[in-house]
Amino acid sequence: MVAGEIRQKLIDIVGQDNVLESEIDRFGYSYDSSYVSLVSGNRPDVVVRPLTASEVSRVMAVAYEHAVPVTARGAASGRTGGSIPLSGGISLCLDRMTRxxxxxxxxxxxxxxxxxxxxxxxxxxxxxxxxxxxxxxxxxxxxxxxxxxxxxxxxxxxxxxxxxxxxxxxxxxxxxxxxxxxxxxxxxxxxxxxxxxxxxxxxxxxxxxxxxxxxxxxMPKKRGTLQVTFRSLDDGCATVHRMLQEGVVPAAAEIMDRVCLEAVARHKKTPLDAQVQASLVIEIDGDSDAELAAQAGRIEAVANQCNAVEVRLAGSQQESDEIWAVRRGLSSAVASLAPDRLGEDISVPRDAFPEVVRRIRAISEKYGLPIAVYGHAGDGNLHPSVLCNMGDPAEAERVHRAVDEIFAAALAVGGTLSGEHGIGITKRPYISRALGEAGVKALKAVKAALDPKGILNPGKIW
Ligand SMILES: Cc1cc2nc3c(=O)[nH]c(=O)nc-3n(C[C@H](O)[C@H](O)[C@H](O)COP(=O)(O)OP(=O)(O)OC[C@H]3O[C@@H](n4cnc5c(N)ncnc54)[C@H](O)[C@@H]3O)c2cc1C
Missing domain, CATH: 3.30.465.10 (Uridine Diphospho-n-acetylenolpyruvylglucosamine Reductase; domain 3)
Structure with missing residues (x-):
């Protein structure tokens, strides 16, 4: 609990309404979109919602004086437990600063x-x-x-x-x-x-x-969307490589494996062609219809060289929106396949994408755990999602070993632990493996210089 004196100082800065202390509020600010299991120590002692930078500054001055931990929080959509207040203290929520x-x-x-x-x-x-x-x-x-x-x-x-x-x-x-x-x-x-x-x-x-x-x-004047299906994930990856080598740079190139496609088919109650093992969603953009048509034609030719089953060019904005809605909703569709889902975020050199997916398939078979793979094929950032039941202790143990091997696979092919979700809590056990002791020491030196009392988001990254 923050002492009464500190509490009063916080109220003086942001007003009574923006200092939340009830049990339900503290619970509400104790988790994010990672699957980090909650323990009571994760609760903030108090939630503070400033309106201006000046208020943030005054709140930090109070926290610094009394050495109270402060965990910043945006929308808590983070995937690695970053906004979970591991050491209690203040959850500093920036949601009123919306100008x-x-x-x-x-x-x-x-x-x-x-x-x-x-x-x-x-x-x-x-x-x-x-x-x-x-x-x-x-x-x-x-x-x-x-x-x-x-x-x-x-x-x-x-x-x-x-x-x-x-x-x-x-x-x-x-x-x-x-x-x-x-x-x-x-x-x-x-x-x-x-x-x-x-x-x-x-x-x-x-x-x-x-x-x-x-x-x-x-803003590009025109946008188009293609959906391409393949008999193998390798064919999908090969399409992306060849496209880029030929100078066709799509705005987006998203890949999904069979497990993902099954999740979507189940969600939308639509049949799924038995021969389709992977799908690419590609966005192209440019300044004229002719430019878009030329890009789409080149992509179709490359996809056909790579044994595409079907190349579909969205004929309307509505069709394009529908294709992208599937990709944007994929995370939830995959999550609905099992009681729990551990979603990772490894990033590998683009040409290692098929190899790391093969390794993930082998890990999936070794531990008897379904692993859905989707991600940004265009930049080598993939999200393997282990589908599991963490309530079963034996299964949870296998999941931890599988995740450990996924990270090892990413590092073995020259990749890294995170492409975009950060380290937070979930990946901190692996950081030394990725950066080496010297790398972690350098990070800690920066941290000590800027946060000598260690009050900013303690317990994260390492
Ligand atoms: C369905 C879904 C899809 C996602 N897709 C993507 C994706 O495609 N690409 C991607 O990169 N991420 C993705 N994410 C992860 C997440 O949305 C991003 O990491 C996002 O940037 C987090 O923003 P937030 O406002 O929710 O931050 P929070 O989750 O609240 O915080 C994230 C971290 O930033 C810190 N923080 C927040 N605000 C501040 C601030 N003002 N000052 C200092 N530190 C701060 C927090 O302390 C925490 O460590 C996805 C998440 C979900 C749930």
Missing amino acids: IVELDEKNMMVTAEAGVRTIDLYNHCAAKGLFYPPDPASWKFSTIGGNVAENAGGMRAVKYGVTTNYVMGLEVVLADGTVLTLGGKAIKNVTGYDLKSLFTGSEGTLGIITRVTLRLIT
Whole structure:
């Protein structure tokens, strides 16, 4: 429990209504979208909902003075337990900071507070013909602050990159309440260390992001969607490689294996062709119908060379939306196949995608656990989902060993533990394996410099 004196200081800063302490509120802020099982220690002692950076600064100053842990929280859509307050203390929820401060059309940049939902930011810019490309599948609920804190990716990363490629400036509140302004609208900037990149992907362990300036690009005038089915996942991967080698860079190239397709078929109550083992959903974009038709033609030719079963070009926006709705809803459809699902987020060199999937198949057979595989084939980031019942202790043990081997498989082919979901709690046992002792030591040195009392999101990353 936070002491009465601290509690009163927090109320003085954000007002009584924005300091939540009831049992039900503390429970509500104790979990995120990972499958980390809850223990009572995960509860925050108090939830604080500031409205401005100045309030965040004052809250942090109080927390620093009294050495109270602070866990930042956006929409809690994180997959690795990042916003779970492992050590109690304050759950600092940025959900009231929802102002889009400025859309600078001349410089093609947008500045927004941390709690703005990703889709709201996208739509605000799109209304002026400007495009913010990073589109995590969670964009209808994730916050832009959470996206920066996790360096979120999305479907369009293959062509347009991830969040960090768009961050121009940040306002960050440090552990002791100091407000730091980093970067800005100058396109070239090598003044000192690139701290905005350090804070991007720092998972709430180095500071609280209160404001973000993002660069934008012009919105492509036309978009098209293709759905291609294959007899093997290898054929799907080969299609992506050849497409890229031939200079056709799709905006997105998402792959799903048979287990995923079965989940979707079950969900939509539609039959599934027995010969289909994998499917690719491809988004293309450009400035004219002719450009799109040329791209679609080249992709179809490549897919046919790679033994595609069927190539379908969406004939209308509605058809395209339906195809993408399946991909965006895939995570939930897969989750409905079993009592529990452990979704991972490994990232491998693109040419190792088929090999790592073969290894995952072998792991699935070895442990007798179904593993659904889908992901961003265009950039080698895949999400193997182990379908299981964690309530059965023997099965839970097999799941842990299977997950361990999935990470080992990713590292063995030159990959990494996380492409976009971060380390949080769920992957911290593996971080030394990925970075080595020297790598972890360097991270800890940065952490100690910026958070000497260790109050920012303690217990995460290592
Ligand atoms: C269905 C589903 C689909 C998803 N698809 C994708 C995807 O395609 N790509 C992808 O990258 N991710 C995806 N995710 C994961 C998740 O949505 C992202 O990590 C997202 O960026 C988290 O945003 P959030 O606002 O929910 O952050 P939270 O979950 O609340 O927090 C995530 C981490 O960031 C920290 N944090 C949050 N806000 C701040 C802040 N203002 N300052 C400092 N630290 C902060 C928290 O402490 C925590 O460590 C998906 C999740 C779900 C549930």
